Amino acid sequence: MIALTLLLILGAAAAFYVVLRRIAFLEEELRRVESLIAARDHAAPETSARSPESSTPPAPAIEAPSRVAEAQPEHEPARTGVEPRPLPQFSLETLIGGRLPIWIGGAALVLAGFFLVRYSIESGLLGPGTRTVLAALFGAALIAGSEVVRRLRATADDPRVAQTLAGAGIASLYGTLYMAAALYHLIAPPAAFLFVLLITGGALALALRHGPPTAAMALIGGFAAPLVAGFDAAGIGPLLVYLALFTAALFGLAIHRGWAWLALAACASGFAWVNFLIAMLVAREGDLSAVGAFTMLLAIGASAALPATGAGNRWLRLAPLVAGCLQLAILAPALDFGWLAWSLYLTLAAAALFLAWRDTVYLPGALAACVLLLVLEMLAIDLRAPNFTPVAAILATGLFAVPGHALARRHPLWAGIALLGTAGPLLIAHLRAPELLSAMQWGGIELAAAAAVFGLAWRSRADGTHSLLVPATALAAFLAGLGLGQFVPGDWLALPLSCIAAALAWWAHKIRAPRLYALPAYPLAAALIAAALPLGTLSELILASLSGERLTYALLPALPELLRELALPVALAAALLLDPAQFGRVRRVASLFAVTLGVLLLYALAKQPLAIATLPRFETFGFVERALLTQACLAAGWLLLRRARAVTLGHVLLALGLFRILWFDLLLLTPLAEPQAVGPLPLLNAAVLHLALASFWLWTLPPRWRPGAALLALLAVLAAVRQAAHGNLLTGPIGTGENGGYSAAMLALALFWLWRGIAAGARDLRVFGLALLTGVTFKVFLIDAAALDGLLRILSFLGLGIALIGIGWAYGRFVGKGAAAPEPLT
Incomplete structure (x- = not known):
């Protein structure tokens, strides 16, 4: 019944709005015709006063006004014969002494009538019918009094008295009707609806006749009437019907007279009632569904009414829509996130999108509605009890994604709505309730969403600096990576992530958009995060090696695991570094990680052939393996420096090789203290060849490397003497x-x-x-x-x-x- 009544309210309000707009148009046309007639009548005497035969030039005093008129800015209206009215002068004295007493007196009249009726109820002096008739007569008397004082000579010059009495009378009639229909059930709902229309029409006529004070008094009285009579005496449903009708009437009046203040006041009063009812019903564990419906209608009605009143401030026009979304977001948990709560919110969101389509001022409100919907979904979708939230998430995706994609090129906020509407509900559902679908189903839906988002980037490809290009591409890549990840085991995530990185690199290279070049670094970083376990094992191995551990092979992660989780991302990163544009502003960081991980991976591969896992094998092959690894670093750095390519990397590799000689071969694991075979042949053994070859690399580089080369040559000579004296093992005293x-x-x-x-x-x-x-x-x-x-x-x-x-x-x-x-x- 309440829903049907609210629908009737909407229809009546819409028809009433059309009639008022037509009346406003006719009044505007009438004023325009009157101004044209007045201007013509003013110019006629001046034309007839001038003599056609007179050759006397006009006096300077007559020319001055024309010059002044010519000097006026173009945006000022042309002057007519009608003198403008002087602006009213306000002061504290006139406000307190002349205006406030009259207004407060009108409010006191209304309250006096209400309290008189209430006293009669509590005392049992009068029956319900008599009380209602007396209250109606009191309101009618106030309205009649306003007409009388308007015509009296003593009060005709001060319109405020008539305005106050008319406003008080309208407020009294609203309260009387509420008591008759809701408290005492003397009037059936259809008759009550007709009476509301009659009172609203009377209020409109009186406001048109008396001006804003009457409208203000009617607003105060109409919203205060249920409080005086007892807001819950007849139940929440009739109260909300009354509030909806009264608010719709105020909106219609505000639109007709262009009173934005009245529409804002009605909206604020309506939301105040909403919060009051929420507090009361939550304390009593009452049903809040009707309050939610009223909130939705109030937000939509205020958002539609404010532009029609001439309100120019965009934030004021946007405030009712955002307030309604927040109010429904607060109400949703109390409604158990059922179909009614979601229906109300989705309806309000649809209204926000419609208003945003008509006027870009409402775009932030539509975006706010989308964000709040995602918050509600995050709160509701993990509830174990079955609810309407998954269906609402599907409906929300279509509601926001379709207009967002269609209008994305019109405004950046439409693009934001498209991206949030396409990906937001899906990602939240997958995060909070993964058990809703199988992994394959999630993957298929996410790939479809990725294709839809990439469509936005594809349509923006002509302009490489378009604000939509980078976020759409990044979100499409994220969705595609997440979707592909559903089709592979967890330890194979490097494969889809590397594919996404390669696709991003191709896309950036294809359209030559500088801001896209950094995107491949992020899926590669995700691949490294997915490979956290083997990377952690490698980190432990490096620390153990630096502290003197001889058997590091046993600490290596399994080779298949390393290749599966690291080989492809590292190889792709190295290949992308060959293009100077790839990785963009994060190129230095990407280079650092790629080189570091590449060296670690090669180190792990190089440890495989000899597989030094026991002390005897370390004594036999430890120095040789270490020398080979060091020479690989030195040779690679030397080659890069000689060819002047990747000079920084060349210096890093060369420094790494020299550090290994100093830290391991001369200090920590020196063969002079740790038994390690270097070979039985004089000169042609690992110790001499290792140091001599290291010296050779440095001798052939620029002169600044020669001191290091000389030192290594000296060490090679000393190693030759030591080996000649001791043979295969260099340990022992000096003879x-x-x-x-x-x-x-x-x-x-x-x-x-x-x-x-x-x-x-x-x-x-x-x-x-x-x-x-x-x-x-x-x-x-x-x-x-x-x-x-x-x-x-x-x-x-x-x-x-x-x-x-x-x-x-x-x-x-x-x-x-x-x-x-x-x-x-x-």
């Missing part, structure tokens, strides 16, 4: 012969550097030779001489003295004469 061998080898190397430096004019080689020669001298005097005696000590010092004298003579003869142009030491 006398080995100690002398170090001195002889270093002396030979120093003489070689000096010779090459003098012959080639290379100052840095000469400096290296002299520094090493100085070190050998100190070693002989401080260490070697202490271990020798007799003839060996004499021969040692004799040989060293002759060598030093010869070096000094040769250095002064050839270098001092400038045999070769010196090179700077770098």
Whole structure:
């Protein structure tokens, strides 16, 4: 019954609105004709006063008004003979002393009538029929009094008295009708509806006759009447019907007279009643469905009425729509998210979309309705009890997605509605209630949604800077990745994610949109997140290796797992880095991760052939495997630097190789302390070849690398002496012969550097030779001489003295004469 009554209200309000708009149009035309007639009548005397035969030029005093009129801005209306009325002057004295008493007096009259009726009810003095008739007579008397004082000579000059009495009378009649129909049931609903129309028509006529104060009094009285009589005496349904009719009447009056303030006041009063009823019914555990229907009708009616009243502020026009959405969002849990709650909200959302289609001012309201709907779905869809929410999610998708896609190019907010409407309900349902569908069904729906979203990006491809291109592409990629992920096991997620990254890279390359180039990095990052387990294992392995763990092979994740979860994303990232545009503004970060993970993956692959899982195997192959890995880093860095490609990566790889030599080969896992086979052959063994080859890589690079090359060459010479003294394993004490061998080898190397430096004019080689020669001298005097005696000590010092004298003579003869142009030491 309530729903039927509300539908009748809507129909009556619509018809009433059409009639009022027609009357407003006719009045506007009448005013225009009157202004034209007045302007013509004013210009006629001036034309007749001028004599056609007069040749006297007009006086300057007559020309001045015309000049002033010409100087007026174009947007000002043309002046006519009708003098404009001066603006009323307001002051605190006139407000308090002249206006407030009259208005407060009118309100007091209304309250006096209501309380008189209530007193009669409580005292039992009068019956219901008598009370109703007296209340109606009181209201009619007030209206008649307004007409009397309007004609009296003493009060005719002050229209406020008549306005106040008319407003009080209208409010009294509304309250009387409510009591007669809702409290005492003296009038049947159809008759009550007719009486409401009659009172509303009377209120309209009086407001047109007396102006805004009468309308304000009618508004106050009409909304206050149920409170005075007892708002729940007849139930919530009749009360809401009364409020709906009264609000519709106020909207019609506001539209007809262009009173935006009246429409806003009626809307605010309606929402105040809604919140009051919610508080009362929640406390009493009452039914809120009718309140929700009234909220929906109020929001739609206010949103449609405000533009017709001439309200220009977009936020004021948008406020009822947003307030209605929020109110229904608050009501939905109390309605158990049933079909009624969702129907009300979807109806209001449809009205918001319709208004946004007609006027872009309402677009934020439509977007807010979409967001609030997603919030409601998130709250409701995980309830274990069966409810209407899944069906509502499907309806919401169609409701927002279809107009959003159709109008996406018209305004960016339509594009936002399209994206949210297409993906939002689906993603929330999948997140909160995955048991609703099977994985395959979720995947198929998400792929379809991805295709729909990508359609927006495809239509925007002509303009690479279009605001829709990047979000539509990103959302389509996300939906496609999520959908494809439903068709593969969890440990195969790298495959669909890599496919999405490759598709994004192709799309960015195809349309040459700079803002799209960064998107492939995100599915690749998702692939790394999916590979968190093997990456965590590799991280533990690196930390253990840096701390001195010898058997790192046992810590490696399984090779199939590594290849399945890391190989494809890393290979794709490396391939995309060949295009200078790919990854855009995140290229540096993407390069860092790609290189790091690539090195880790190659490291894991390189550990597979020797499979050093026991200490005997570590002693046999540990140094050789480590040397091969280090040489791979050095060789790759050397190649990149020589070809001047990826110079930063070349420096990183070269630094990594040198760090491995320093940390593992010389300090942590040095073969001098940890038994590790280097090979039985002199010179042609792993220790000598490893250090010599590392020195070679640095010698062939620019001069700034030569100090490191010289140091590695010296280490290679010392390794050769050590291996010659100890053989395959370099552990053990240093003997006398080995100690002398170090001195002889270093002396030979120093003489070689000096010779090459003098012959080639290379100052840095000469400096290296002299520094090493100085070190050998100190070693002989401080260490070697202490271990020798007799003839060996004499021969040692004799040989060293002759060598030093010869070096000094040769250095002064050839270098001092400038045999070769010196090179700077770098």
